[in-house]
Amino acid sequence: MFTGIIETIGTVTAVHEEGTNRSFQISSSLSHELKVDQSVSHNGACLTVEQVAGDQHRVTAIAETLKKTNLQFWKPGEKVNLERSLLFNGRIDGHLVQGHVDAMAECIDRKDLAGSWELRFAFPEIFSGLTIEKGSICINGISLTIFNVTKNECSVAIIPYTFDHTNISGVLPGMKVNVEFDMMGKYAQRIISASYTINAPSLHER
Numbered sequence: 001m002f003t004g005i006i007e008t009i010g011t012v013t014a015v016h017e018e019g020t021n022r023s024f025q026i027s028s029s030l031s032h033e034l035k036v037d038q039s040v041s042h043n044g045a046c047l048t049v050e051q052v053a054g055d056q057h058r059v060t061a062i063a064e065t066l067k068k069t070n071l072q073f074w075k076p077g078e079k080v081n082l083e084r085s086l087l088f089n090g091r092i093d094g095h096l097v098q099g100h101v102d103a104m105a106e107c108i109d110r111k112d113l114a115g116s117w118e119l120r121f122a123f124p125e126i127f128s129g130l131t132i133e134k135g136s137i138c139i140n141g142i143s144l145t146i147f148n149v150t151k152n153e154c155s156v157a158i159i160p161y162t163f164d165h166t167n168i169s170g171v172l173p174g175m176k177v178n179v180e181f182d183m184m185g186k187y188a189q190r191i192i193s194a195s196y197t198i199n200a201p202s203l204h205e206r
Helices: 063-068 125-130 160-165 183-199
Strands: 008-018 021-027 039-042 045-048 051-053 056-061 079-084 103-112 117-122 136-139 142-147 153-158 176-181
Touching: 039 056, 045 056, 125 176, 125 183, 136 153, 176 183
Parallel strands: none
Antiparallel strands: 008 021, 008 079, 021 056, 039 045, 039 079, 051 056, 103 117, 103 176, 117 153, 136 142, 136 176, 142 153
16 A cells, blocks of 8 residues: 655666566665565556665566556666555555556646646546546556546646656656556445445336
């Protein structure tokens, strides 16, 4: 479990193919503090640390993760948002994030507002029921508030600190980002769907 508050930006230094899997060697300021088997959010995708050596660590993404996330595009030099798992004796400054990426969204607009930035994203319509005005969303592992919500689009505002300390600064129109929709919204949608199925009248009652 994570909070969507990025700790640091890592850099992919090497990529290795292993069957349908892909391993990434990542250099960062917190790599030396990690431990094997630890869960770390990489652009919002929860991955297990497999090896730690100095200021670098290694993680592997399976085919399903590669299909649903922008990890499929990673090459040496890629900047990656990193966050270690949540400590339950601390404050949750963002929102509860599982590290389970739902889909990729495409940046369709970016505005420099002379002090902040506004980015707009389009996502698959199947997730339209999971976005609400002023709701929470996780983009590349960053906890953000959405606004100007339509069926399959939403906007986020980026403050200077977030712009300077995450890879959102490099997101331009046409680029793909990882998106995890609010967990509470997903559970609510599932409960409503299940409730309708259970309470739906049988054929002889209609």
